[in-house]
Each structure stands twice: as C-alpha cells, then as structure tokens.
Amino acid sequence: MSGKLSVIKQLIGLLTLALIVALAGCGGAPSAQAPASPPSATTARAPAPAPAGQAPPASIKIGVIYPLSGPQAQTGNDMKAAIELALAIINQDMGDLPFALAPGTGLPNLGGAPIEVIFGDSQARADIGQSEAERLLNQGVVALYGAYNSAVTKTASSVAERAGIPFVNGASSSPDLTERGYRWFFRTSPTDLDFSRVMFAFLKDFQERQGVTLNGVALFYEDTDFGVNSATAQKRFAEEYGVPVLGEVKYRSGSAALTGEIQQLKSFNADVLLPSSYVNDAILTVKTARELGFAPQLIIAQNAGYLDNAFLETTGADAEGILSRAAYAADITQAKDLAARIDQMYQQSHDRPLTDAPARAFTGFMALAEAINRAGSTDPEAIRAALAATDIPADQLIMPWQGIKFDEKGQNSLGQAILVQRQNGAYVTVYPFEFASSEVRFPGVAWANR
Amino acid sequence: MDATIVQAVLSGALIGMIYALIAAGLSLIFGLMEIVNFAHGEFLMLAMFSSFWMWELWRLDPLASLPITAALMFGVGVLTNRLLVMRVLNAPALAQIFATFGLGLFLRASAQYLWTADFRAIQDPFLSRVAGGRIALGRDVFIGVPQLVAAVIAAVAFALLGLLIRRTRLGLALQAVAEDRSTAALMGIPAGRMFDLGWGIAAACVGIAGAVLASFYYIYPSVGVTFALLAYIIVALGGFGSITGALIAGIMVGLVEIVAPLLLGIPPAYKYALVFTLYLLVVLVRPQGLFGRY
Numbered sequence: 001m002s003g004k005l006s007v008i009k010q011l012i013g014l015l016t017l018a019l020i021v022a023l024a025g026c027g028g029a030p031s032a033q034a035p036a037s038p039p040s041a042t043t044a045r046a047p048a049p050a051p052a053g054q055a056p057p058a059s060i061k062i063g064v065i066y067p068l069s070g071p072q073a074q075t076g077n078d079m080k081a082a083i084e085l086a087l088a089i090i091n092q093d094m095g096d097l098p099f100a101l102a103p104g105t106g107l108p109n110l111g112g113a114p115i116e117v118i119f120g121d122s123q124a125r126a127d128i129g130q131s132e133a134e135r136l137l138n139q140g141v142v143a144l145y146g147a148y149n150s151a152v153t154k155t156a157s158s159v160a161e162r163a164g165i166p167f168v169n170g171a172s173s174s175p176d177l178t179e180r181g182y183r184w185f186f187r188t189s190p191t192d193l194d195f196s197r198v199m200f201a202f203l204k205d206f207q208e209r210q211g212v213t214l215n216g217v218a219l220f221y222e223d224t225d226f227g228v229n230s231a232t233a234q235k236r237f238a239e240e241y242g243v244p245v246l247g248e249v250k251y252r253s254g255s256a257a258l259t260g261e262i263q264q265l266k267s268f269n270a271d272v273l274l275p276s277s278y279v280n281d282a283i284l285t286v287k288t289a290r291e292l293g294f295a296p297q298l299i300i301a302q303n304a305g306y307l308d309n310a311f312l313e314t315t316g317a318d319a320e321g322i323l324s325r326a327a328y329a330a331d332i333t334q335a336k337d338l339a340a341r342i343d344q345m346y347q348q349s350h351d352r353p354l355t356d357a358p359a360r361a362f363t364g365f366m367a368l369a370e371a372i373n374r375a376g377s378t379d380p381e382a383i384r385a386a387l388a389a390t391d392i393p394a395d396q397l398i399m400p401w402q403g404i405k406f407d408e409k410g411q412n413s414l415g416q417a418i419l420v421q422r423q424n425g426a427y428v429t430v431y432p433f434e435f436a437s438s439e440v441r442f443p444g445v446a447w448a449n450r
Numbered sequence: 451m452d453a454t455i456v457q458a459v460l461s462g463a464l465i466g467m468i469y470a471l472i473a474a475g476l477s478l479i480f481g482l483m484e485i486v487n488f489a490h491g492e493f494l495m496l497a498m499f500s501s502f503w504m505w506e507l508w509r510l511d512p513l514a515s516l517p518i519t520a521a522l523m524f525g526v527g528v529l530t531n532r533l534l535v536m537r538v539l540n541a542p543a544l545a546q547i548f549a550t551f552g553l554g555l556f557l558r559a560s561a562q563y564l565w566t567a568d569f570r571a572i573q574d575p576f577l578s579r580v581a582g583g584r585i586a587l588g589r590d591v592f593i594g595v596p597q598l599v600a601a602v603i604a605a606v607a608f609a610l611l612g613l614l615i616r617r618t619r620l621g622l623a624l625q626a627v628a629e630d631r632s633t634a635a636l637m638g639i640p641a642g643r644m645f646d647l648g649w650g651i652a653a654a655c656v657g658i659a660g661a662v663l664a665s666f667y668y669i670y671p672s673v674g675v676t677f678a679l680l681a682y683i684i685v686a687l688g689g690f691g692s693i694t695g696a697l698i699a700g701i702m703v704g705l706v707e708i709v710a711p712l713l714l715g716i717p718p719a720y721k722y723a724l725v726f727t728l729y730l731l732v733v734l735v736r737p738q739g740l741f742g743r744y
Contacts (some may be wrong), residue, residue: 073567291594314571
C-alpha cells in the first residue's frame with residue numbers, strides 16, 4: 001500500500017495541481033450565470049444587420065465581462081448591480097429621468113427592443129476574460145462591455161477588435177488601452193494619466209496654499225497592468241511637476257503578506273505615499289502599515305481598492321484621512337440631483353451606496369446603449385459610427401464630468417478627475433478646490449498619532 | 451546590523467511560523483495516509499470565517515473563540531475523513547487527489563454562495579489594541595502584536611503537536627499506523643479511528659492558524675489559495691510527513707520571502723519566484739525534502 005510508486009504518483013499529481021492552483025490564482029469558483037439564450041438563433045459571430053423594413057430583433061444582446069468570482073468578485077458584483085439598474089432604466093418606462101433612453105421601453109429606434117445582458121466572469125484574469133469575450137461573441141452579442149481590470153480589458157477588447165465588434169469600457173484606467181490604435185474600442189472614464197495629473201496638481205496647489213513642504217513621494221504598486229501603468233504615469237508627472245520620487249516598490253498582487261514591502265516603503269521616508277492597489281491588497285497595506293508604524297503625512301491612492309465598499313467596511317477608523325483620486329464621490333449627490341436619485345435606486349436594489357467603480361460602470365453602459373439606439377441597427381459598423389458621434393451633455397450624467405465625447409483614439413475627452421478624502425467615515429471631495437465640499441485634513445493618516 | 455534587516459528577519463520569522471502551522475496539518479495527513487489534502491486552503495478559509503462570524507454575531511474576539519474554532523475544525527477534519535477520504539482510501543491516486551481537490555472547490559464556491567464574495571476583516575480585535583497594536587524594538591524596528599501573539603500560539607501548537615506524536619500512546623499509535631497499517635491493525639490499533647484523529651488534529655492545526663490570522667488578515671472565500679500554495683511548497687521543502695520539516699521550511703519560506711528581496715535588491719513582486727527557486731534548489735539536491743523519509 002505504501003509503495004514508492006504511489007508516493008511518486010502522488011508527488012507528480014501534487015506538483016501538477018500546485019501548478020494549476022498557482023496559475024489559476026483564485027480560479028475554480030463557478031463561472032457566474034450565463035442567462036439562457038441558445039446560440040442557435042444567431043450562430044454567426046457578427047449578427048447580420050436587420051435590413052430596413054424587416055421586423056426588429058426581439059432583444060439586443062450585449063456581453064458584459066466583470067470579475068464575478070475570485071479576489072475581486074465583490075467589486076465585480078457591485079458593478080453588475082449597476083448594469084442591472086441601467087437595464088431597468090432602459091427597458092422600463094422611467095420618463096422622469098433625464099437619460100435619453102429612460103422614457104418608453106427598450107430602444108425606440110429598434111422598435112422598442114429591450115437590451116439583454118449576458119454576463120461573463122473573468123475571475124480578474126486576463127486569459128479567462130479573453131475566452132469569455134469569445135464565448136459571448138459566439139452567443140451573438142452586438143457589443144462587448146467591461147471589464148474593470150485593465151489587464152482583462154486589454155485581452156477581451158483584442159477579441160472584439162479582431163471580430164469587428166464594438167467594445168466599450170467604463171472603468172479601466174490604464175492609459176495604454178486607448179493608445180493601441182484600436183478601431184472598435186471606446187472608453188468613457190478618465191485614464192490614469194488624468195488621474196495621476198490631478199494628484200500632482202494637488203500636491204503643488206496644496207503646498208502653496210498650506211505653506212507646507214513635502215519632501216517627495218513613494219510609489220507602491222501591484223504588478224499587473226493597472227499598477228504598472230499607474231506608476232509609469234505617476235513618474236512622468238512627478239518629473240513634469242518637479243516632485244522627487246524617493247522610492248518605489250512593485251509588489252505581487254494577492255500576496256500572503258506585505259510586511260517586507262511596507263518596510264521597504266518606510267525606509268524611503270517619503271512624506272507622501274501613492275499606492276495603486278486592488279481591494280485585498282489595500283486592506284492588507286493599511287493593516288500592515290499600522291502595525292509597522294509606517295505613517296506618511298499623506299496617502300493619495302490611485303482609486304481601485306481604496307474606494308471599494310469592502311475597504312471602507314473592513315478598515316474603519318484606520319482609513320480616515322486617506323485620499324484617493326476618483327471620478328465619482330458620494331458627495332456629488334449633494335451637488336447633482338440626478339446622482340442622488342440613481343444612488344437611491346441603486347441602494348434600493350443592491351443595499352449598498354453607489355461608489356466609484358459601479359458609478360462609472362453605469363455611466364459607460366448608458367452611453368453604449370444610447371449609441372446603439374442612435375445607430376438604429378445592430379450592424380457593428382453603424383454602432384461604431386454612432387459611438388464615434390456620441391455627445392452626451394453633463395446634465396445626463398451622474399458623474400462630475402463635462403460630458404461624453406470620444407476623441408479619435410476612442411477616449412472620452414470630457415472626463416474629469418477629482419480627489420476625495422475619507423473624513424468621518426465617508427469620502428468627500430477635497431480637490432479641485434472649486435469643487436471641494438470640505439477642507440483637506442493634514443496630516444492625513446489616522447494611525448500616525450496612536 | 452541594519453535596522454531594516456533586523457526588522458525583515460523578525461517579520462519573516464513571525465509570518466513563517468504561521469505558514470508552518472498551516473503546513474503542519476498537511477504534512478501530518480500525508481505522513482499518516484499518503485494523501486494530499488487539496489482542500490487545505492479551504493479549511494483555513496473556514497476557520498477564518500468561523501472566527502469572523504463569532505466576532506460578528508457575538509463580539510467574541512478571535513483569540514477568545516480560538517478553542518471553539520479549533521474544535522469545530524477538528525470536527526470538519528473527522529467528517530471529511532469519514533465521508534470522503536475513507537471512501538477513496540484504496541482508490542487510484544488520481545481519484546484521491548480529485549476527491550480532496552473537488553472538496554476544496556465545493557467549499558470555496560459554497561462560501562461564496564453563503565457568505566458572498568465580500569472581503570471581511572475583524573475590526574480592532576483585542577490584539578491590535580494592546581500597546582497600540584505594535585511593540586517598538588529600538589527606533590526603527592516594530593513588531594505587530596497580532597503577528598507576535600500569532601507566532602507564539604503557532605509555536606505552542608507545534609510543541610503540543612510534537613509532544614502528542616512523540617510522547618503519548620496515542621502518538622505512538624498514530625506513528626504505528628503511518629508505518630504499517632495492517633500490522634498496526636493486527637496489534638489492535640483501530641486504523642480507522644487513527645485516521646479520524648489524524649484528520650481532526652490536522653484540521654484543528656489549520657483552524658488555530660486561521661483563528662490567529664483572522665486578527666490581522668482579510669477574509670474572503672478564496673483566501674486560502676495563496677496560503678495553501680505556500681503550504682504545499684513548505685511540505686515538499688520540509689519533507690512529506692515531517693512535522694519538524696514543516697516548521698523549519700515554514701520559517702525558511704517566511705525569511706526568504708521578506709529578507710531575500712531586500713538583500714538581493716529584487717523588487718518584492720518577484721518574492722515568490724525566490725521562494726520557488728529555494729524549493730527547486732532543495733528538491734534538486736534532496737528530492738525527499740529536508741527531513742523527508744522517502
């Protein structure tokens with residue numbers, strides 16, 4: 001029974017499976033639902049456009065890819081709820097809302113056909129995101145939407161580009177994505193370039209305004225597309241604004257411990273820390289920093305994990321004073337009535353306040369639906385042309401932007417980045433100073449004085 | 451010595467103790483039955499959720515609920531053995547692997563279904579309030595109280611485990627069954643009950659590790675994956691079935707992970723590459739691992 005052979009077999013099996021586990025990261029959780037929609041009706045990759053005079057399609061299928069399981073499942077499901085809210089507004093008659101598609105049911109230019117979303121689960125992994133994009137195209141979607149993680153958006157949108165199907169992105173911030181010369185890719189959200197610029201503009205304005213001197217910044221970023229590109233942008237603006245970068249630590253996303261990393265950061269003695277992390281790493285960073293007595297004067301996060309509901313719920317008082325760039329903040333509801341109403345509807349269905357990523361997911365999806373309606377057809381070329389001609393005014397947005405209008409690279413040129421700071425348990429807008437609802441608290445790290 | 455290095459060595463050794471305790475259970479089961487428990491990471495996850503829920507529902511600190519968590523996990527271990535492992539004990543190796551691998555997937559998916567994929571954490575547990583949550587050793591060296599206590603608890607658990615296996619009749623019986631199942635049975639040792647016990651102890655070990663981790667780590671359904679991967683490396687590095695090996699290899703992995711990037715000037719993003727390099731080097735020289743019998 002205890003022969004060497006069985007041991008060797010076990011070992012081989014063990015190593016193979018260890019490798020699978022390693023490669024799979026957090027894979028293995030069941031793929032989220034793919035609502036029943038037999039591919040038989042539209043087996044062709046790109047569905048044929050409905051010729052004039054023919055009956056309009058029964059429904060317009062859009063594929064939406066998010067990390068619905070795995071380490072970022074919670075963020076993914078928050079965004080999924082935002083998409084479902086958008087669907088309700090489009091498909092049901094909600095004429096009292098100022099969105100183009102709120103009145104009437106479905107898409108009026110397509111005979112009132114409702115939009116049907118087929119969700120794909122990327123598990124926050126680029127390779128799975130790519131295969132999910134392929135699966136969704138085979139199910140006859142007329143456009144793809146997603147995918148939050150910049151690395152996943154990159155692979156999934158390459159599938160759409162090859163197939164000649166529009167891909168709209170609402171919440172990936174890696175600047176690279178709109179620098180690839182893609183014809184079918186459109187992004188509504190500002191990028192890390194805009195987001196990073198606002199951080200350095202803030203540092204300059206803040207030092208002048210407060211009469212303080214900050215010795216420089218330390219960069220802390222995760223090792224996937226998002227973190228690496230964020231750091232590249234930050235280094236570029238540090239140079240442009242003459243802010244010294246005292247050190248940088250690139251860390252492995254999802255590490256079991258960040259002790260060594262935080263310690264290295266501490267040794268740089270920088271007054272300002274600029275972290276780019278997803279939510280699990282953000283939680284661990286704050287806990288570890290506190291335990292190692294690492295308390296920079298200011299922490300200005302590149303959004304993502306630091307604005308996540310789970311981060312806010314789990315770090316509690318330790319998160320007080322942390323700044324983050326954002327495209328949306330809860331106090332926008334004070335300035336924008338539309339944002340307040342959508343936030344309320346979101347909370348009714350999802351039991352959670354609307355945060356940055358879901359707000360951007362909602363906004364981008366509404367823009368895509370509006371373009372499909374304007375195209376008046378499911379022909380990919382027509383949808384692409386409509387997207388390129390998009391011009392949504394500020395009063396139809398829940399975001400503090402000037403509107404949505406794509407440049408020749410497919411990037412929204414009217415987006416706007418803001419800085420928020422966690423004060424008394426909520427994120428409030430503190431920069432640009434003209435939009436600020438509160439003063440910056442400085443120094444801004446809660447555990448510094450404990 | 452440079453304060454940074456001192457800090458790194460301390461942090462590495464502390465986290466290494468916890469890795470070691472997680473790996474100990476894995477090693478114990480393998481030593482006993484030559485079965486690799488691929489649901490080990492999920493056992494850790496269950497233990498962390500058990501701590502979390504006792505805190506969430508009854509405000510029981512993870513430290514106070516540690517014995518309950520350990521006892522619950524003992525039960526989970528025994529049940530796993532009775533309901534699953536005993537059925538595949540004489541099956542081909544692949545069937546054994548997929549039985550526990552499948553259990554892991556089942557547990558992880560069930561956790562996501564029951565408790566959602568949300569990240570949880572225990573806010574301000576007792577340990578993070580003691581002395582402000584950290585102890586200063588000199589000007590620039592700090593130790594987190596939760597990490598320190600976790601390492602001490604891990605050390606105590608190791609000592610008890612060692613005593614149990616080497617110094618008690620029960621331990622001798624376990625060793626006898628591990629050595630030769632049928633002869634042990636002829637000597638009147640009930641192998642089935644020993645297997646129950648082995649699984650129970652192994653799961654209780656990972657239960658203790660989960661309870662101490664819950665004081666300073668985030669909790670979510672896939673939390674066990676990273677730790678389990680490290681545990682497999684540690685068991686292979688220390689030698690399959692060796693508890694001492696798990697302890698030493700665990701500390702080694704903790705140290706390599708934190709100290710090596712610092713000394714070699716390698717970005718921490720590649721720290722697991724260093725851990726795997728260490729593993730490859732040891733396995734090339736000693737395929738049975740540092741303290742392995744095979």
